[in-house]
Amino acid sequence: xxxxxxxxxxxxxxxxxxxxxxxxxxxxxxxxxxxxxxxxxxxxxxxxxxxxxxxxxxxxxxxxxxxxxxxxxxxxxxxxxxxxxxxxxxxxxxxxxxxxxxxxxxxxxxxxxxxxxxxxxxxxxxxxxxxxxxxxxxxxxxxxxxxxxxxxxxxxxxxxxxxxxxxxxxxxxxxxxxxxxxxxxxxxxxxxxxxxxxxxxxxxxxxxxxxxxxxxxxxxxxxxxxxxxxxxxxxxxxxxxxxxxxxxxxxxxxxxxxxxxxxxxxxxxxxxxxxxxxxxxxxxxxxxxxxxxxxxxxxxxxxxxxxxxxxxxxxxxxxxxxxxxxxxxxxxxxxxxxxxxxxxxxxxxxxxxxxxxxxxxxxxxxxxxxxxxxxxxxxxxxxxxxxxxxxxxxxxxxxxxxxxxxxxxxxxxxxxxxxxxxxxxxxxxxxxxxxxxxxxxxxxxxxxxxxxxxxxxxxxxx
Amino acid sequence: xxxxxxxxxxxxxxxxxxxxxxxxxxxxxxxxxxxxxxxxxxxxxxxxxxxxxxxxxxxxxxxxxxxxxxxxxxxxxxxxxxxxxxxxxxxxxxxxxxxxxxxxxxxxxxxxxxxxxxxxxxxxxxxxxxxxxxxxxxxxxxxxxxxxxxxxxxxxxxxxxxxxxxxxxxxxxxxxxxxxxxxxxxxxxxxxxxxxxxxxxxxxxxxxxxxxxxxxxxxxxxxxxxxxxxxxxxxxxxxxxx
Numbered sequence: 001x002x003x004x005x006x007x008x009x010x011x012x013x014x015x016x017x018x019x020x021x022x023x024x025x026x027x028x029x030x031x032x033x034x035x036x037x038x039x040x041x042x043x044x045x046x047x048x049x050x051x052x053x054x055x056x057x058x059x060x061x062x063x064x065x066x067x068x069x070x071x072x073x074x075x076x077x078x079x080x081x082x083x084x085x086x087x088x089x090x091x092x093x094x095x096x097x098x099x100x101x102x103x104x105x106x107x108x109x110x111x112x113x114x115x116x117x118x119x120x121x122x123x124x125x126x127x128x129x130x131x132x133x134x135x136x137x138x139x140x141x142x143x144x145x146x147x148x149x150x151x152x153x154x155x156x157x158x159x160x161x162x163x164x165x166x167x168x169x170x171x172x173x174x175x176x177x178x179x180x181x182x183x184x185x186x187x188x189x190x191x192x193x194x195x196x197x198x199x200x201x202x203x204x205x206x207x208x209x210x211x212x213x214x215x216x217x218x219x220x221x222x223x224x225x226x227x228x229x230x231x232x233x234x235x236x237x238x239x240x241x242x243x244x245x246x247x248x249x250x251x252x253x254x255x256x257x258x259x260x261x262x263x264x265x266x267x268x269x270x271x272x273x274x275x276x277x278x279x280x281x282x283x284x285x286x287x288x289x290x291x292x293x294x295x296x297x298x299x300x301x302x303x304x305x306x307x308x309x310x311x312x313x314x315x316x317x318x319x320x321x322x323x324x325x326x327x328x329x330x331x332x333x334x335x336x337x338x339x340x341x342x343x344x345x346x347x348x349x350x351x352x353x354x355x356x357x358x359x360x361x362x363x364x365x366x367x368x369x370x371x372x373x374x375x376x377x378x379x380x381x382x383x384x385x386x387x388x389x390x391x392x393x394x395x396x397x398x399x400x401x402x403x404x405x406x407x408x409x410x411x412x413x414x415x416x417x418x419x420x421x422x423x424x425x426x427x428x429x430x431x432x433x434x435x436x437x438x439x440x441x442x443x444x445x446x447x448x449x450x451x452x453x454x455x456x457x458x459x460x461x462x
Numbered sequence: 463x464x465x466x467x468x469x470x471x472x473x474x475x476x477x478x479x480x481x482x483x484x485x486x487x488x489x490x491x492x493x494x495x496x497x498x499x500x501x502x503x504x505x506x507x508x509x510x511x512x513x514x515x516x517x518x519x520x521x522x523x524x525x526x527x528x529x530x531x532x533x534x535x536x537x538x539x540x541x542x543x544x545x546x547x548x549x550x551x552x553x554x555x556x557x558x559x560x561x562x563x564x565x566x567x568x569x570x571x572x573x574x575x576x577x578x579x580x581x582x583x584x585x586x587x588x589x590x591x592x593x594x595x596x597x598x599x600x601x602x603x604x605x606x607x608x609x610x611x612x613x614x615x616x617x618x619x620x621x622x623x624x625x626x627x628x629x630x631x632x633x634x635x636x637x638x639x640x641x642x643x644x645x646x647x648x649x650x651x652x653x654x655x656x657x658x659x660x661x662x663x664x665x666x667x668x669x670x671x672x673x674x675x676x677x678x679x680x681x682x683x684x685x686x687x688x689x690x691x692x693x694x695x696x697x698x699x700x701x702x703x704x
Contacts, residue, residue, distance in 0.1 A: 304569055311566050314555035321515055321549055322617065323541035323570050444561040446580070446594065 016072030024064030031059045058406075105381070112287055116280040125276035133279045134395050137351060140286040141344055143387040146371040147293045147380060148340030153369065154377035155297075155306065156333035157313025159216040161365055162223025165203075166196040166338040168230060168360035170345020175243040175355045176236065185249035189346050196342025197335040199226075204334035208327055211316070223365055230357040242356025248278065249285065249350045257281070282351050289347060293340050294380050300336070302443050309333050310378075370421060374428050376435025385436050393420055465493035468621055468653050469514070469545075474523035474533075476506075476513045483509040485677040486523065491621065491655050496647050498656040498664040498685070500698055501674035507657040508550050510674070511625050514655075515547055516540045528620065542570060546619035550626050550657075552610040556599030560590055563598050563609055567616030575618065583612040586642050604635035611639070615646070621653050622646075628660040636660065640667050661698035665689045673698075 036056040039049045115136060119128035149163045173192040177183050183191075207218045230237045237243065248257045255265035257278040266277045300306035308329045311319050320326055349355050371390055375383030394417040404411050428435065469491040476484040483506050491497045501507050513520050514527075516537045525533045532540050541547075546567070555563050564583065568576045584591035587608040593601060598609060607627055614622055624643070628636040640663055646652045658664035665671055668685035673694060681688065688694045 304572060307562070307566060307569065310558060311555050314557055315553050318549060318553040318555065320517065320537040321541055321547045322566055322613070323538050325538045440557050442559040442562055442595065444559065444565045446561060
């Protein structure tokens with residue numbers, strides 16, 4: 001009885017070793033030129049090269065050992081577990097979810113509300129800056145942008161590669177109008193949203209006939225046009241120098257965060273003078289903006305216009321034959337998505353105090369789109385998780401000083417953030433091809449909510 | 463049988479680029495009738511149906527619905543005149559549930575009659591009731607066809623256009639669907655214009671029918687007449703009852 005299983009065991013090991021060596025060889029071939037050889041300029045400004053065999057060896061070893069472990073141990077383990085589960089006959093889609101799962105949203109919301117307070121209590125006002133600003137605000141900006149783009153891409157199914165343009169419109173609207181007319185953040189926030197929405201419609205008109213890849217290319221061009229205008233229209237935008245000294249947001253015009261002003265907020269509240277309070281205030285502002293975005297999206301999905309967006313994503317011809325004005329539907333999707341981009345942009349401007357075209361490159365659009373796709377198009381929860389993982393992950397990389405001990409002192413982990421992005425995308429697309437949360441929550445019910453079967457089926461085929 | 467004219471297609475010519483798909487078609491549908499249009503592949507049946515819906519629009523000729531010229535109206539406005547269509551290939555929304563699909567059909571009245579109409583459709587197609595919270599894409603072909611017709615009915619149409627409802631379905635299911643159409647026509651007085659390749663089933667169901675060849679109507683008459691017509695039998699029926 002024992003011999004066949006031993007046989008397969010040793011067969012498996014042999015296979016794992018073989019595949020491990022193979023993966024190592026591929027890694028060697030791939031990284032030989034990129035990692036194994038480094039070019040640099042010497043004192044005489046000549047370009048010379050040196051080898052980095054140690055680093056190359058690490059790359060090759062990681063690939064070989066990783067493959068060996070995957071084939072030899074991890075995969076058999078997963079297969080065994082799947083088999084056991086199938087044998088026990090428990091369906092994977094069960095109604096009975098854990099407490100955490102059921103109340104996930106409430107828990108997440110409470111955690112977010114307490115987050116700045118907690119970090120101030122743990123690290124003091126000055127120490128909390130990093131957590132509130134670098135992690136909290138940064139992630140929430142991306143959550144909001146991704147939720148905004150989700151309306152266009154996830155709900156209406158219009159692939160927009162130039163979303164950052166609306167972000168830029170919002171940011172520059174705030175920066176310019178506040179600098180030139182001295183208007184406050186709370187007046188300019190809605191105005192920036194409206195302006196961005198207007199640009200959304202302007203972009204929408206010419207591309208109404210386009211879908212899919214064609215639409216993607218035109219929106220990509222639009223994003224670049226906005227950026228190039230910002231760079232070259234130096235009289236207004238000051239080109240690549242950008243606009244600095246952008247006014248801070250006030251607490252609804254009652255208190256201010258300028259230290260010199262008589263109604264300086266921390267003083268009025270009896271707090272120590274610190275820039276941390278402003279960041280904490282901004283954290284709550286962007287949190288509120290995110291919640292508004294989520295609320296509006298959820299409400300719209302249950303309204304005729306939201307249903308029309310989703311139907312448009314599924315089948316445009318069927319939509320028209322049901323009396324839906326596809327032109328108006330697309331334009332409202334563009335405008336609504338752009339509006340949230342504009343809100344996020346004006347928030348970004350007031351938070352940074354400085355805007356320049358550098359912040360609105362194509363890569364930003366790509367990152368936002370990647371978050372939407374990774375999270376699962378249309379799913380707010382999935383997108384939020386994706387934003388936390390992707391943006392939080394890149395911020396975490398900055399913190400990974402210990403990596404310098406392994407890879408040497410010149411190793412700058414944040415340069416590898418695109419690598420992380422790529423890796424995460426490949427992994428998610430392999431294991432969850434429709435994103436973290438791939439199933440769509442239905443909006444129509446006659447009586448009670450029932451578990452929706454077939455959440456996991458392929459799209460578009462019956 | 464002959465009520466007043468609901469839909470009148472007069473000398474309609476439709477082109478795809480330079481290719482003429484319809485070469486002057488005249489068709490009339492009276493209130494309360496089931497009229498079918500039969501013909502071979504590529505005869506222009508579906509093109510006529512799509513022309514009535516305004517996509518593509520007729521280059522010449524007129525489409526008159528309920529006394530109103532709708533030839534040049536955009537598709538969504540034609541749909542709002544209460545011409546509902548179950549398009550070729552069914553075109554249900556695959557990721558939306560059955561109920562959401564039906565909801566899309568009821569958008570014209572802003573869901574005012576939604577609950578009442580859904581119940582009616584569930585009586586007509588009990589299968590849809592069982593599957594109401596299932597995603598459209600997971601339904602079988604026959605169920606999808608029922609959903610497509612149901613979705614069209616949710617718009618409370620004056621005229622129901624059906625483009626090949628039997629396409630790719632098992633005979634028993636086709637029978638069920640045709641039975642439902644007959645019931646709708648007899649009990650609710652719904653006017654139906656049907657495009658079919660399954661000539662036998664279509665002619666049996668119809669009050670009147672047209673035969674289309676190469677973008678032209680070549681024959682017309684009552685369903686029974688055409689069923690008995692030797693030319694029709696030779697061209698569309700003797701090849702076996704689908």
